[in-house]
Amino acid sequence: MLVLITYDVNTETTAGKARLRKVAKQCVNYGRRVQNSVFECLLDQAQCIALKAKLTELIDEEVDSLRFYYLGNKYQTKVDHVGVDHGLAADQVLIL
Amino acid sequence: MLVLITYDVNTETTAGKARLRKVAKQCVNYGRRVQNSVFECLLDQAQCIALKAKLTELIDEEVDSLRFYYLGNKYQTKVDHVGVDHGLAADQVLIL
Numbered sequence: 086m087l088v089l090i091t092y093d094v095n096t097e098t099t100a101g102k103a104r105l106r107k108v109a110k111q112c113v114n115y116g117r118r119v120q121n122s123v124f125e126c127l128l129d130q131a132q133c134i135a136l137k138a139k140l141t142e143l144i145d146e147e148v149d150s151l152r153f154y155y156l157g158n159k160y161q162t163k164v165d166h167v168g169v170d171h172g173l174a175a176d177q178v179l180i181l
Numbered sequence: 182m183l184v185l186i187t188y189d190v191n192t193e194t195t196a197g198k199a200r201l202r203k204v205a206k207q208c209v210n211y212g213r214r215v216q217n218s219v220f221e222c223l224l225d226q227a228q229c230i231a232l233k234a235k236l237t238e239l240i241d242e243e244v245d246s247l248r249f250y251y252l253g254n255k256y257q258t259k260v261d262h263v264g265v266d267h268g269l270a271a272d273q274v275l276i277l
Contacts, residue, residue, distance in 0.1 A: 089250060091187060093216040120189040120246060122218065141263050150216060150264035154185060154250060167237050168246035 087160040088133055088153055090116075090124045090140070095148040107143045108151075111136070119170075183256040184229055184249055186212075186220045186236070191244040203239045204247075207232070215266075 090112055094105040112118070115136050116126030128136065133153075140151050156163050186208055190201040208214070211232050212222030224232065229249075236247050252259050 089185070091216055091219045093219075119248060120187055120218070122216070123187045123189075123248065137261070137263070144264055146264040148265055150262065150266060152215060152219065152263075153261040154252065155259045155261075156250065156252075163251045165233070165249040165251075166246065167233070167248075168240055168242040169244055170246060 086128065086133075086158050087156040088116075088126045088128050088136075089156060090126060090136075091152045091154075092122050092140070092144070093150045094122075094144060101145075101148070104143055104145060104149065108140055111139055111143065119166075182224065182229075182254050183252040184212075184222045184224050184232075185252060186222060186232075187248045187250075188218050188236070188240070189246045190218075190240060197241070197244070200239055200241060200245065204236055207235055207239065215262075 092108055092112075094108055095101045096105050109118070112124040112126065115128060115132065116124045119125050126132075126136065137151075137153060144151060188204055188208075190204055191197045192201050205214070208220040208222065211224060211228065212220045215221050222228075222232065233247075233249060240247060
């Protein structure tokens with residue numbers, strides 16, 4: 086299924102900047118970056134649980150946030166893009 | 182239906198900063214800000230088309246991007262949040 090992950094990491098501190106890098110790095114392992122703080126990942130249930138646990142561990146829940154949107158398997162018609170696009174499709178199907 | 186709008190606006194220039202403010206202002210009119218560049222909007226088809234047209238007009242498609250994710254009407258189970266949350270639910274139902 087397609088899981089959209091968005092995050093806000095507070096980068097006012099050096100520790101925050103480090104958290105941001107770690108979160109982005111972890112997401113890169115699982116999907117493609119479609120915008121600065123937005124990743125699209127094709128995951129099965131187990132991968133999704135694992136990634137969520139890893140990211141939750143990385144952030145500071147007092148100041149950062151993660152959001153997960155579950156778009157299912159029929160996601161091709163559920164996404165629209167306008168403007169510049171530097172990314173690659175998660176499964177090479179999203180670019181139409 | 183719930184429409185998730187995410188945007189990346191290039192703020193390297195003064196014009197870019199102005200575009201960012203305008204995009205955010207427009208989104209605020211239609212929904213709630215759940216993260217810095219992520220809005221959740223409850224829209225019907227006509228509102229969705231209108232908002233998309235407005236936002237597309239505001240951005241510079243050479244350097245900025247918008248993404249729209251259509252989460253339908255049964256979205257309550259399709260969203261997970263971890264960490265700090267300053268927002269209000271779009272229809273006061275998302276906070277469970």
